Amino acid sequence: xxxxxxxxxxxxxxxxxxxxxxxxxxxxxxVRVVEEGPAVAPGSVEPFSLEEMVAKYRHRGGSAxxxxxxxAYAEGRCVGGSTEINSGLWHRLPAAMAxxxxxxxxxxxxxxEVLDRCAxxxxxxxxxxxxxxxxxxxxAVLADGAxxxxxxxxxxxxxxxxxxxxxxxxxxxxxxLPRAVAAGAEILADCRVDRxxxxxxxxxxxxxxxxxxTGERLTIRADQFVVCGGAIQSPALLQRSGIRRRIGTGxxxxxxxxxxxxxxxxxxxxxxxxxxxxxxxxDLALGGSANRRGQVALALADASPEAATAMADWQGIGVxxxxxxxxxxxxxxxxxxxxxxxxxxxxTEADMSRLARGLVHLGEALLAAGAVELxxxxxxxxxxxxxxxxxxWWPAVTRARANLMTVHLTSSxxxxxxxxxxxxxxxxxxxxxxxxVNDASLLPDAxxxxxxxxxxxxxxxxxxxxxxxx
Amino acid sequence: MTxxxxxxxxxxxxxxVDALTDDLDRGDRxxxxxxVDGALAAMxxxxxxxxxxxxxxLGAWTRVTALAHWGRTASVDAEFLDRLDRSPVxxxxxxxxxxxxxxxxxxxxxxxxxxxx
Ligand SMILES: Cc1cc2nc3c(=O)[nH]c(=O)nc-3n(C[C@H](O)[C@H](O)[C@H](O)COP(=O)(O)OP(=O)(O)OC[C@H]3O[C@@H](n4cnc5c(N)ncnc54)[C@H](O)[C@@H]3O)c2cc1C
Numbered sequence: 352x353x354x355x356x357x358x359x360x361x362x363x364x365x366x367x368x369x370x371x372x373x374x375x376x377x378x379x380x381x382v383r384v385v386e387e388g389p390a391v392a393p394g395s396v397e398p399f400s401l402e403e404m405v406a407k408y409r410h411r412g413g414s415a416x417x418x419x420x421x422x423a424y425a426e427g428r429c430v431g432g433s434t435e436i437n438s439g440l441w442h443r444l445p446a447a448m449a450x451x452x453x454x455x456x457x458x459x460x461x462x463x464e465v466l467d468r469c470a471x472x473x474x475x476x477x478x479x480x481x482x483x484x485x486x487x488x489x490x491a492v493l494a495d496g497a498x499x500x501x502x503x504x505x506x507x508x509x510x511x512x513x514x515x516x517x518x519x520x521x522x523x524x525x526x527x528l529p530r531a532v533a534a535g536a537e538i539l540a541d542c543r544v545d546r547x548x549x550x551x552x553x554x555x556x557x558x559x560x561x562x563x564x565t566g567e568r569l570t571i572r573a574d575q576f577v578v579c580g581g582a583i584q585s586p587a588l589l590q591r592s593g594i595r596r597r598i599g600t601g602x603x604x605x606x607x608x609x610x611x612x613x614x615x616x617x618x619x620x621x622x623x624x625x626x627x628x629x630x631x632x633x634d635l636a637l638g639g640s641a642n643r644r645g646q647v648a649l650a651l652a653d654a655s656p657e658a659a660t661a662m663a664d665w666q667g668i669g670v671x672x673x674x675x676x677x678x679x680x681x682x683x684x685x686x687x688x689x690x691x692x693x694x695x696x697x698x699t700e701a702d703m704s705r706l707a708r709g710l711v712h713l714g715e716a717l718l719a720a721g722a723v724e725l726x727x728x729x730x731x732x733x734x735x736x737x738x739x740x741x742x743x744w745w746p747a748v749t750r751a752r753a754n755l756m757t758v759h760l761t762s763s764x765x766x767x768x769x770x771x772x773x774x775x776x777x778x779x780x781x782x783x784x785x786x787x788v789n790d791a792s793l794l795p796d797a798x799x800x801x802x803x804x805x806x807x808x809x810x811x812x813x814x815x816x817x818x819x820x821x
Numbered sequence: 822m823t824x825x826x827x828x829x830x831x832x833x834x835x836x837x838v839d840a841l842t843d844d845l846d847r848g849d850r851x852x853x854x855x856x857v858d859g860a861l862a863a864m865x866x867x868x869x870x871x872x873x874x875x876x877x878x879l880g881a882w883t884r885v886t887a888l889a890h891w892g893r894t895a896s897v898d899a900e901f902l903d904r905l906d907r908s909p910v911x912x913x914x915x916x917x918x919x920x921x922x923x924x925x926x927x928x929x930x931x932x933x934x935x936x937x938x
Contacts, residue, residue, distance in 0.1 A: 401856065401930040411863040413923075421915065645930035649922055662929075691865030730914065731907065751911060754918070 352568045357383035357537075360557055360573035362544045362588065365432020366806045367790030368579030369523035369531065370473065374814035376534040383571065384528070384536060387543040387562055387580075388429035393525040398436075398622075399641040407436050414583075416681055416696035422606055423756040424694075426581055430540050431524035433581065434803065437758070438623040438641075439510040439520050441479045442800035443470050444808065448633065456767035456795040459776035460812075469811035470804055476530075477510045477521040477807075482625065489642055489669045490624035492614065496720030502630035507638075507801070509625055518622075542569065547576060547592035552784045554592075575821060577778075579790040579810075582760035583683055586773075586792060587692035589764075590685035594780065597773040599692075602681035603762040603797035605674040606698060606755050608706050608748070609640065611650035612717040613724040617666045618642065624669070628716055633676055633799025635709045637716060640670040653754050654726040654734050661726065671717060673709025674759075676799045677702045683763050698750075706755070707748035714741045728754040759802050764792040766809075777816040789813050826869040830858045833880035834872075834920060836897035841924040842932075849932035856927040857920070875916045879905075 358381035361372045368384060376382045389406065396403045404412045409428035416422045427433035446463035453461040485491070486506060497504035510521045519525070532538060541563035548556040554576045559569040578585045586599035624639025631637070640646065650670040651661050661668065681696035698706075714725050718738050725735045730752040733743045764773035766788075773780065778793050780786040789810045791802060798805050830838070838857050842850045861869060883897055905917035 401927065405859070410865055411860050413860055413864045413868070415868060419911070643930070645926040648925045648929040652921060652925055653918075686867075689866050691867070693865075693867055730918070751909075751914070 359575045363579035369527040370810035372531040373527040376536045382536040390430040390540040416694040419750045434522045440507045440801040444805040457769045458767040469808040473807040487619040489618040492720040493626040496716035499719040582791040586683040587685040599683040604757040605759040607674040609728040611726040612722040654732045761794040766793040778813040831876045833876040853927040
């Protein structure tokens with residue numbers, strides 16, 4: 352068995368891990384990043400394709416939180432984490448939300464000013480921009496529908512560099528990770544941390560296993576450990592290591608329900624829409640999803656009888672969503688003998704009602720934008736052609752019939768000084784001298800917006816605080 | 822605790838994918854089958870185990886009902902899957918939806934299917 356030594360071990364290379372590694376290496380720390388998934392060269396796999404699911408997704412995208420209804424979810428598993436597969440939509444945490452979190456969860460030094468400074472840093476690093484020309488039609492219809500209804504809509508900037516020869520997404524593998532390597536960090540891909548080895552208040556080593564097919568075992572010793580595996584895997588790793596107090600409870604997601612909308616004109620299918628209807632935020636947001644042929648077929652399938660006919664005209668069909676902030680919450684539970692944790696999520700009646708409202712509002716906007724046929728992701732749901740029929744969707748969104756998914760997972764550990772949080776205000780795990788968490792699991796609640804910007808801003812803040820305390 | 826999960830598609834799952842791709846040529850059909858096989862194998866063990874138990878039970882059920890109908894061969898066809906889709910039993914509905922979704926996604930992405938299933 353090989354043994355490696357480092358000053359700081361960062362576990363996970365996504366939004367939280369890459370940011371942590373970049374801040375620490377620039378301050379002169381010796382950093383090693385371990386990543387369970389493979390290194391995949393940026394741009395080498397077509398976005399949202401089947402190949403991407405095989406190469407970059409955990410479980411090839413086939414995970415679900417158990418509950419009624421179950422909620423399908425996706426996580427990245429490759430160098431760069433979920434930033435490699437996400438849409439790159441970039442939203443700063445609104446100041447009011449930061450204030451609310453600070454007060455409700457007793458988070459020290461969590462002011463809008465501090466977060467803005469950290470978000471500035473992240474934005475400089477990754478390049479955040481709007482489309483230079485007219486937006487794609489699949490996106491413009493959202494703005495159009497909102498405008499006709501007198502609702503507010505925005506183009507959400509993306510972590511994308513628009514150049515002469517196309518758009519390049521500025522993922523962690525394209526930005527912070529290579530810069531961290533240039534500053535001295537080492538990245539070990541295809542290496543899963545199975546367990547942290549503890550001695551009293553100190554973590555002494557990480558027991559790892561190569562996931563490249565060799566199964567080779569590895570021990571990595573470090574002075575400091577920062578867990579950045581994401582909102583599902585971070586609590587699971589801590590639990591596998593015997594650290595369970597306030598870990599894995601309070602999981603939050605943005606439950607999402609979809610509509611496949613047919614327009615009497617062709618839409619583009621190569622990218623995701625960047626417009627969002629923000630009229631009902633933060634509790635409800637309306638936007639667009641990946642639109643490839645396979646995804647269109649899936650979105651049509653629930654209201655099944657008419658799906659096959661509708662697919663004949665798939666070029667005119669786009670997939671849109673309503674995502675809510677939920678009152679309910681979930682749990683992550685690592686069980687002995689299982690490599691993957693069991694995830695559960697409980698939606699309240701108010702959540703179900705909010706989803707139904709979201710679906711109806713989404714239908715209104717799409718019809719206002721000129722859609723001629725709407726297929727809800729509700730089993731046996733009515734295919735709607737006129738606004739007057741949308742009323743049928745209200746009672747149809749039930750626990751038995753709604754088909755939900757999410758790509759935003761947060762809050763399974765939580766930070767702050769209050770009793771519910773698993774770490775202190777800066778991500779230090781309670782009861783340990785050298786163990787921190789720095790990823791989506793720290794967010795005290797679901798933000799109601801795309802979370803990457805918030806995760807990165809918090810990761811910068813916490814990494815800076817760690818540097819000052821080591 | 823160790824959860825035992827099948828390494829490849831079970832007979833019922835294979836029959837379901839077959840039923841949903843019977844209009845494709847052999848090559849595309851095999852590729853869709855391989856994708857569904859890989860996708861199920863990659864799932865979290867507890868979810869794969871749950872799906873496998875249901876597949877075994879449904880496989881047994883189709884054989885028993887076939888025998889009850891004077892030895893007709895067990896048939897897992899599109900109509901049977903449609904009935905599962907509408908079943909009042911949540912896990913059965915989810916089971917059918919899972920197999921249908923994986924197959925649909927693959928046939929459109931791999932086979933560039935024009936029929937649309
Ligand atoms: C399809 C999709 C679309 C999205 N779209 C957007 C969007 O447009 N805008 C936005 O703001 N957000 C979006 N998100 C969400 C955003 O990408 C995530 O919230 C964010 O990346 C989470 O950061 P993280 O560091 O917590 O985890 P991740 O980025 O998921 O990184 C965690 C990494 O840790 C690794 N890891 C886990 N456990 C271990 C272990 N034991 N050993 C070694 N490595 C381990 C994982 O393999 C993974 O690579 C999207 C997500 C998905 C899946």
